[in-house]
Amino acid sequence: MVDRAATLAGVRDVAPMLLGVAPFGLVAGVAAIEAGFPAEVAVGMSVLVFAGAAQLALIELIGGGGAPAIAAATALVVNLRYLMYSASIAPQFRRYSARWRTLLSYLMTDQAYALTVVREGPVRAYYLGAALAMWITWQVTTVAGVLVGASIPSSWDLSFAVPLTFLALLAPAVEGRPTLAAALAGGAVATLGVGLPFNAGLLAGALSGIAAGGLFALRTEENPVAEAAESVGGAEDSADATEEPTDPAEEGGGEQR
Amino acid sequence: MTDATTLWAVVVVAGVGTLAFRLSFVMLFGRLDSIPPRLAFALRFVPAAVLAALVAPAVLGPLALDPTATTLADQVPRLVAGVVAVVVAWRTGNVFATIGGGMVTLWLVGAAVAAL
Numbered sequence: 001m002v003d004r005a006a007t008l009a010g011v012r013d014v015a016p017m018l019l020g021v022a023p024f025g026l027v028a029g030v031a032a033i034e035a036g037f038p039a040e041v042a043v044g045m046s047v048l049v050f051a052g053a054a055q056l057a058l059i060e061l062i063g064g065g066g067a068p069a070i071a072a073a074t075a076l077v078v079n080l081r082y083l084m085y086s087a088s089i090a091p092q093f094r095r096y097s098a099r100w101r102t103l104l105s106y107l108m109t110d111q112a113y114a115l116t117v118v119r120e121g122p123v124r125a126y127y128l129g130a131a132l133a134m135w136i137t138w139q140v141t142t143v144a145g146v147l148v149g150a151s152i153p154s155s156w157d158l159s160f161a162v163p164l165t166f167l168a169l170l171a172p173a174v175e176g177r178p179t180l181a182a183a184l185a186g187g188a189v190a191t192l193g194v195g196l197p198f199n200a201g202l203l204a205g206a207l208s209g210i211a212a213g214g215l216f217a218l219r220t221e222e223n224p225v226a227e228a229a230e231s232v233g234g235a236e237d238s239a240d241a242t243e244e245p246t247d248p249a250e251e252g253g254g255e256q257r
Numbered sequence: 258m259t260d261a262t263t264l265w266a267v268v269v270v271a272g273v274g275t276l277a278f279r280l281s282f283v284m285l286f287g288r289l290d291s292i293p294p295r296l297a298f299a300l301r302f303v304p305a306a307v308l309a310a311l312v313a314p315a316v317l318g319p320l321a322l323d324p325t326a327t328t329l330a331d332q333v334p335r336l337v338a339g340v341v342a343v344v345v346a347w348r349t350g351n352v353f354a355t356i357g358g359g360m361v362t363l364w365l366v367g368a369a370v371a372a373l
Contacts, residue, residue, distance in 0.1 A: 083281055168350075173305045
């Protein structure tokens, strides 16, 4: 039913990325325990949410005494990018049944999306190989983190590995001046807002950053809105967006992993 | 401390919402063929904005308006480790190296500050 050679190709292509995911999984497990999550909730989070950055954001906020509703809302903001992946990959999933599309969507990650979206023809077997390898790696490493988390002394300050992990993700996300503006505004507002009620500083920072990046792009780029739509395989009225970018600030603009 | 039932609720809400995002356009395809251009434009800045908002307060704590924030002296190891990790992340793009470099710097500077 599923082409085994294509599945193995997916596993092979995602393998180097698993090395990058394993430390995130370990950190997510260790940090959840340090933040006071019971082991079964920490593992359940990896199964239900299955998204590293969002899980780490949740853990960070709950561990810092943040309001549960703000923590959940922040995790959802972090995961907004899946709307974009979903729109972008929808044509390739179109041929499969609703049940298959549900499973394929649940397994969606930055890595499986990025590997699959550039392929032609039927993608299910290849995507499953890459996505299931990611899923298994994520579950195994978070369980391992949960198991060792309890025995690590707090003097090691291992919770600092969480912001360091975000930093490693931030570097490739800043790919031009507009995204740099988004990062600077987001970081500044979140830092100034640390004392805000309900730990809302993070959410305020994220929204300010998105606004700053958008304003910067609107002032410095030609037709950035149509270009963004084009990058997710979108809008019909994108005649301008097919032109080669000429401004250096536009290089790689709109490309998201 | 947040109790286990509340934590489960947070995890379930985040999980169901995330699945809805992942399913959204895959399931709507045909009825809604493309993401609205304005939404796509805004989404382009989500990763940089959110990740920076997560990193900055942990590294720049004392600059916060919060009067209970830790003092600069407590924060020096984190500041130094954060700067080292930024350099490593941008130079290598390697996750292991970024976490390793940052943690080792944190411990070394922490030990140095404690010895003063």
